[in-house]
Amino acid sequence: MLFNRSKDSLFYQTMVDAAGNIVEAMQLFRQNVETLEHKEEYAEKLKELESKGDEYTHMLLKELNQTFVTPLDGEDIFQLAVKLDDVLDGIEACASRFVYFHVDKTTPYLMQFAELLEKVAENLQEAFIALEKKDYATIRKISVEINLLENKGDKLMRESVGSLFEDPKDPYELIKMKEIYENLEKVTDTAEDLADVLESVVMKYA
Template sequence: MLFFSRSKDSVFYQTLVEAASNIVEATQLFRQNVETLEHKEEYAEKLKELENKGDEYTHILLHELNQTFITPMDREDILQLAVKLDDVLDGVEACASRIVYCHVEKTTPYLMQFAEILERSAEFLQESFIALEKRDFTSIRKHSVEINLLENQADRLMRESVGSLFEEPKDPIELIKMKELYEKLEGVSDTTEDLANVLESVVMKYA
């Protein structure tokens, strides 16, 4: 099977790149948000708009799958990529919403570190999908390694951040909401790694 060789294929890879770029924008906004949390409601609204935009990209991919007889990759691979892209974006938006409805008023160094990890991971994802268009499979593998390393950092950060909550007496409500937020952020990093793993499986299949 030819890989991204027909003119019709451009709809698929362009949409994947745009969906990944949308995630980069979302993680940038999230990082800006947690710098101070002074305008968390406004950021949550902006992230909700990006989530809706991400849903549109998913709809385009699913529509094209239904309308296209011969696809550039296996349908299951395209579907997995679409679903995982949507999951990553949903996770970022959910964290921003949680900050609002849980009334998280003060940022922490841990929130900033999580935000930076997610932003860097999103940038590697974007580069991976650009490389996919160019059939640059070596770059995709390199980006996947970087994303895996960032996920390991997020895992360690989650243990450290949650552990810090129990080091001295705190308001139990504050402890619960921050613990859930840190765990949710680590979960987004897990999903990003899952997406990178799907990309790697595609490379193994078509390289």
């Protein structure tokens, strides 16, 4: 039988699970930057979630190669899988930088980024739940919200980097924090890219 409802459910549920994994990662990241006192432990936990995310990606791509009729266009599933993985890789890389850059103190900007990214992740999870339900109107609303959050991320990056140059004392501190702030903003960009793929799916199927 070419059409297999259980296979459809597998694709959708795996993407929902992958988005939930990102929510968990963003929650851990926020907890981490509250103090950065246990950054090594949090980096390890995020690495575990990143490995779990790789498993979801592998599962999606494996099923994509083995399934003749998929619930969405194969290229769309591929792009969704890759972008989900990219978001998780991005936040895990930021947590790792705290360790090997020896960042020992948090900043208000780090907290703002963490809170913003947690909201982004929650919106992404809702979008994938809506995708399984074919609730395209909700996906459209969420895409707009993620776009607004990405704009806030842009503004936050400019403010955070600008603050480093207001009264620079330690050039090494400036360099490493500038890289972290810029990479956090890149995570919001990647999330917006993911939302754009979801939006393109809506345009095809709505």
